[in-house]
Amino acid sequence: MTPALGMFLLFVLITLGITWWAARRSQSAAAFFTASRRITGWQNGVAVAGDYMSAASFLGIAGLIAFYGYDGFMFSVGWLVAYLTVLLVVAEPLRNAGKYTMADVLAYRLNPRPVRAMAALSTITVSTFYMIAQMVGAGALVALLLGSSHVSYQAAVIGVGVLMIIYVVFGGMLATTWVQIIKAILLMAGTILLSLLVLAHFDWSLTSFFNAVTHVSYHDKGELVTKNFLDPGLRYTTANHGALDLISLGMALVFGTAGLPHILVRFYTVPDAKTARVSVVWAMVLIGSFYIMTTFLGFGAATIVGRDFIAGHGGNNMSAPLLAQALAGDIFFAFIAAIAFATILAVVAGLTISASTSFAHDFYTAVIHHGTERKPGEEVRVARIAAFFVGAIAIAVAILLGKDANVAFLVALAFAVAASANLPVIVLSLFWRRFNTAGAVCGLATGLLASLVLIALSPSVMKVDPPTVVGAARHLIQRPPIFPLENPGILSIPLGFLGAILGTFLRREPEAEARFAELVVRANTGLGAEQAL
């Protein structure tokens, strides 16, 4: 057994122990969906960080910076600044006025069935697409990280899928929370160690570190080139509308994070709105420090390992593990590889619980059974079954797609839907008295549809690949893209708002306007909010 596999198995054993402990405490609905609302501020802050920093951040960002320098760092900035929207606009009202899902806040003053049906559709779309991207990534990493242990792509996908199902089905939100906390601590520890090693490599001199970053050599189309990696423009060039794409990406991040269902449900796990606020601040401290350190991970990989070597040893996603190997040998490589898996597991568990909560609470109970459980405990039972199916579907799709599948667009899609469908209706229902059911349904539908269509027409899906690219790695549609930007936010977010506003003017809904006072008072004072158990 290789050290990487051993460390990963240790993590699995610990998290399964936590799940066993959490299972007896996760019987009632409030316990299963919200960990009885008794998670403390710092715990929830760490869990939010663990829920949020996916493999795309840890491996993906390090890789983007190692390959494209400054342009990769732009992602890091957006991923933190986004939390200001969460802090200032959504976290506290959501905790005060909702119970289990994002749709609770919308259903307060709108007609619950159509609104919850649409919100559940949007939540499940975001969660499953994001999950499939993570699962494909997890499977592909295995071949590289545990290559010598003979773990195949299929085995890795099934392993990750089965574990996330076990965490969620048996341990509910409590187990998910602690898996995320442990993962966040491991991730921070690994990143700090790696950053210190990079600095030590440059004799603790930031000047010589940054000097090295300004002269990075690699082979581009057979020619040796030397670039200043602190300069922008290596990825987003003027020729491909780089500036617009960066602004559009920024919009999707800054407005999308506050609409990601798996992040929003975390604010229901704390006792009150004040604790929700404290937890966002904790999350911002961790997430910010992590993304600042991606400077050392990414530039370190570019200068110490080199882009050519990384390209020949698994591609840009391997930058952080290869940097660990170059600096401290195989055991540290194993540690970083194990963290990468813990990262994926914690994120997919969070996605699974948000998708299954929304299915059970919004769709099954509220839409099909008009808001009443036919038997006590039915909602939790349905959520457990839904979690099983969500996991099974994600495993099946990830295996069908295969490890070379081009799935990066699924992450862009998740953020675009969250920003264009979810955020507009949350904001309008909290701040606009006139807003009504028709507006919410139109807004959610327009945002969802605009994101799907624009992504399908974007260079993420439509692109002519050279014949050397084969199989699933090829873009889905071999044509020049119709929509020029990778990120549709700049167009789809205004469309989502427009849909919601125009839909509202289709009709008047006096009941929705009458209950606005109640929602505003609840959201801003916490009067009548769900209590911790």
Add this chain to the structure above:
Amino acid sequence: MPPDNPPLPPDPTAIVGAATDISPLTHRGPKPAHERTAAEEAGATPWEAIASSARFRELLRAKRRFIIPAMIFFIVYYFALPALVGYARPLMEKPIIGPVNLAYLFALSQFFMAWFIAAMYVRAANRFDRQAREIMRDNQER
């Protein structure tokens, strides 16, 4: 439950399924919000009266006075980064501290900007909490 509360008498309800968050029959004190029927709910709390009370309007005004300028500031500051990086590249590539250019320093400053606004908000929100508590005290759930 705080440990100093006396334990509840055993719940006489027959166990039909998994436990739920519906409280047992012997439950004491006022009904929790999620248990009230629509009829009990209506008129239990004078939402309209609170919403139009001077105190609540003052709370909303205070929140708006902080949140709206903070949002505008961070959105302008944040989107200035991709805009300048995209359209003013020569300026952004100018080295400022040793080899470190303006683009990197501006990006780095975004982190501190976000932390600063968060810290300011927490300070302001403690004041909002006090105001909200007063409103809640006046309208204790009955």
